[in-house]
Amino acid sequence: MSDRPESYVAAIDQGTTTTRCLVFDSRGHVVASDSRDHRQILPRPGWVEHDATEIWAKVQAVAAGALARAGLRPDRLSALGITNQRETTVLWDRSTGRPVHNAVVWQDTRTAALCAELGGAYGQDRFREATGLPLAPYFSGPKAAWLLDHVPGLRRRAENGEIAFGTIDSWLVWNLTGGTDGGIHVTDVTNASRTLLMNLDTLDWDPAILAAMNIPEAVLPEIRSSAEVYGTATGRLAGVPVAAALGDQQAALFGQTRFGTGEAKNTYGAGSFLLMNTGTRPVPSKRGLVTTVGYRLGTDRPAYCLEGSIAITGALVHWLRDQLGLIRSVDEIEPLAASVPDNGGAYVVPAFSGLFAPYWRSDARGVITGLTGFVTKAHLARAVLEATSWQTREVVDAMHEDSGVRIDSLRVDGGMTVNKLLMQHQADVLGVPVIRPVVAETTSLGAAYAAGLATGVWDGLDTLRAQWERDAEWTPRMTEPVRERGYRRWKMAVERSFGWLDEDGERDAAG
Numbered sequence: 001m002s003d004r005p006e007s008y009v010a011a012i013d014q015g016t017t018t019t020r021c022l023v024f025d026s027r028g029h030v031v032a033s034d035s036r037d038h039r040q041i042l043p044r045p046g047w048v049e050h051d052a053t054e055i056w057a058k059v060q061a062v063a064a065g066a067l068a069r070a071g072l073r074p075d076r077l078s079a080l081g082i083t084n085q086r087e088t089t090v091l092w093d094r095s096t097g098r099p100v101h102n103a104v105v106w107q108d109t110r111t112a113a114l115c116a117e118l119g120g121a122y123g124q125d126r127f128r129e130a131t132g133l134p135l136a137p138y139f140s141g142p143k144a145a146w147l148l149d150h151v152p153g154l155r156r157r158a159e160n161g162e163i164a165f166g167t168i169d170s171w172l173v174w175n176l177t178g179g180t181d182g183g184i185h186v187t188d189v190t191n192a193s194r195t196l197l198m199n200l201d202t203l204d205w206d207p208a209i210l211a212a213m214n215i216p217e218a219v220l221p222e223i224r225s226s227a228e229v230y231g232t233a234t235g236r237l238a239g240v241p242v243a244a245a246l247g248d249q250q251a252a253l254f255g256q257t258r259f260g261t262g263e264a265k266n267t268y269g270a271g272s273f274l275l276m277n278t279g280t281r282p283v284p285s286k287r288g289l290v291t292t293v294g295y296r297l298g299t300d301r302p303a304y305c306l307e308g309s310i311a312i313t314g315a316l317v318h319w320l321r322d323q324l325g326l327i328r329s330v331d332e333i334e335p336l337a338a339s340v341p342d343n344g345g346a347y348v349v350p351a352f353s354g355l356f357a358p359y360w361r362s363d364a365r366g367v368i369t370g371l372t373g374f375v376t377k378a379h380l381a382r383a384v385l386e387a388t389s390w391q392t393r394e395v396v397d398a399m400h401e402d403s404g405v406r407i408d409s410l411r412v413d414g415g416m417t418v419n420k421l422l423m424q425h426q427a428d429v430l431g432v433p434v435i436r437p438v439v440a441e442t443t444s445l446g447a448a449y450a451a452g453l454a455t456g457v458w459d460g461l462d463t464l465r466a467q468w469e470r471d472a473e474w475t476p477r478m479t480e481p482v483r484e485r486g487y488r489r490w491k492m493a494v495e496r497s498f499g500w501l502d503e504d505g506e507r508d509a510a511g
Contacts, residue, residue, distance in 0.1 A: 007078045007457045010066065010240070011447040012059055014084045014168050015248065016105065019058040021066035022444040023077075026457060028467045030441060031072075034065030041102055046109040049102035052090045055168070056175050064236050074237050079229075080176070081244035081451030083251035083443050084168040086194045089143040091154070091219070092171065094164050097180045101151050103168070104143040111142035118142070118212060130199050130206050132282060132291030134360070140167055141196035145213045158219045165219040167191045169245040176242050177231035184231040187221040188245040189302055193293040198223065200282045200291060203302065225296040226250070227450040244450035246295060248443050249273040252413055253305065254295050255446030256437065257468045259461050262405040266392060267443075268416035270315040271356075274392060275305045276399045276407065287398035288358030297453060306402055308357035308395030312350035313388040314416050319350070320384050326377045334419050337382035344379035345370040347493035348387045355497065358398040365500035369493040388416065389426045390490040396430060409433045413442040420474075428478035429487065438469035 006025055013020040020035040036058040041049040067074065087106035092099045104110070115135045119126050124134040133139055144165050148155045157163050164174065169191050174183035192198040192205075197215065199206040205220055224230060226246050233240040246254060249267060253275045256265040261279035266272055275294065282291045282304040289306045296302035321327045327336060349355075351364035368380070392410075400406050409432050416422060417436050427434040439445055452458045 007452075008070070008072060008076055009079050009081065009448040009452045009457055010063065010077050010237075011081045011083060011444040011451070012063065012172065013248070013444045013447065014055060014059065014082070014172060016085045016088075016107070019055060019062055020444065021059075021062040022441055022448070023066050023070045023072065024445065024448045028439060028445060028449070028464075030439065032066050032070035033441075034062040034069060036062055044110075048105040048108040050088065050105055052092070052099045052103045052168075052171055055103070056171070059172060059175075060236055074233075074240050077237070077240045078457050079243040079451035079455040080233060080237060080240045081246075081447030081449075082169050082172055082242070083246050083248050083447035084172070084191070086167065086191060086247035086249065087138055087140050087143075088168050089140045089147070090166055090168065090171045091144065091147050091151075091158075092164050093157075094162055095180060097175070100154055100163065101147055104147065106138060108143065109137045111137040111146050114142050114146055127196060127206075127209055129284070130209065131196050132193070132200050132284070133196050134290070135196070139194060139196040141209070141213050141215065144215055144219070148215065155216075159216045161218040163219050164221070165215075166221050167195070169247075170221045173230055173242055173245060176233045176235075176237065178234050181234075184242075185221045186224045186230050188224055188226045189293045189296045190226055190247040190250040191245065192223045194247060200293070200304070203293075203296075225298050225300075227295070227297045227454040229454055241451075241455055243454040244447055246447055246450060249275055249307065250292070250294055250305070251446035251450075252443045253277065253446065254449055255439070255442035255444070256411040256413065257461070257465045258411065259303070259465070262403075262407055264396070264399070264407045265411045265413065265442075268313055268388065268412065268414035270313070270318075272310040272313040272388065272392065272414070274308045274310070274395045274399075276403070276405070278304050278306055278403055278405070280304070283403050285398070285402045287401050288360055289395070289398055289402060290357075295450065297450070306399050308398060310388075310391045310395065311354070311356045312352055313391065314414075316348065316350040316384050316387055317416075319352075320381065326381065333381050333385065334421050336378050337385050338421050340376070340378045340382060342379075343383040343386055344375045345372060346375045346379050346383045347490055348380065348383045349493050349497045350387055351497045355494070357395050359494070361498055363499055363501040364497040367493065367497045369496055370489070385419065385422045386425055388422060389429045390487065392426060393429045393487060407432060409435055411435050411437065413437065413440060420472075423472070423474045424477070427474040427476045429483055431476050431480075431483065433476070434474045435470055436472045438471040
């Protein structure tokens, strides 16, 4: 037995609804955790905001809580990593440390008109070649531009260098490392790649895009790698190296140890996010995906990804429970769906507010197709689960067509992975194994792994691969003819979801 003391790494996971802190040991196992929810502020239809000051308070509380539950003092932590809700945008006063406005959340759509104006004759692909992203309200740059235009006096203060811009990782690193007393103003390449302001090739802010959006360079953080010591924490975590930052989906990719070209993961939550590692070159998408940075370790070349975002997956199960009342709890859907051998010919397309990847159709609306008198609520329950599998199949196909690479397995995480029927159907329709890890907290684990690499807790990616443990695996059972017939019918159902809005974006009066 070694006398060397155990190494511990903490991860702050700042999500859309919840802030968490997890402490991991050197084997990548969870030692302790704490979590706190924060308010969802909805001032107008389509507007979603968070109080960044409240989020910072929650971060301090969960860090203290997790350490207390682990029985550790801060000096026992080798490093701290951060993972965060991406695209959510904060502007704050450098001298007071106070946000100048609530954070504008990634779900917020107030910048739709601004994005259309910026696109002009070029459309939503105006900046795609440089950034890998379409011009959409989803991303941070237009949110920052909107705030500069709508908060009185803010643009002048920004041009004078009084204001700082960042995604949530920047806000947290700045506060953790001292805030108004020497706080470090940085972001990592994964979060920067979600702003619509970073050039994917240079990994720096793009001057032409900054000029087009009228965003002063003085507000921007320095872009750094995903795994390096940005600074040393003060306050409750005094002395701990702040050594990693990754957007949440990239952190999940890292926690799943998807380090090789063609390796993919899917995170199943209210919606789903599928990322495939494309290696050290960005692969442009012509099929409705986005090109993004997966991670960068120190001065190494970055790993790029193709990403497919699916708007509604787990949320469809909640709709079946809350809006239709066909189940009383989400746990009931699996036995109900398993009581029938197939979907009875029914398909559910959950385009409640349009479709994301690979279609990006804002005019789509949800449909249930293939109904006959034979269909029961059990068939509908099965169709609801299968909607997640088929949507994932469409994203995987788009990734193959864009990259020329076929995945040989899919690693999965998120709440829906407890549903064995869904995971089996996912393997069936993809035709590859679907694998769930032992450590379910892959997002936090990815942030911890990156921070530990930066501080020597782990010596390389091979060590992390060796630590990854399989919890369950589902292999395909469906024959090719059955799979492809079901896929054709799914695509027929998707086509019937298109065109439900008129030119003014309102429902057709006849509907």
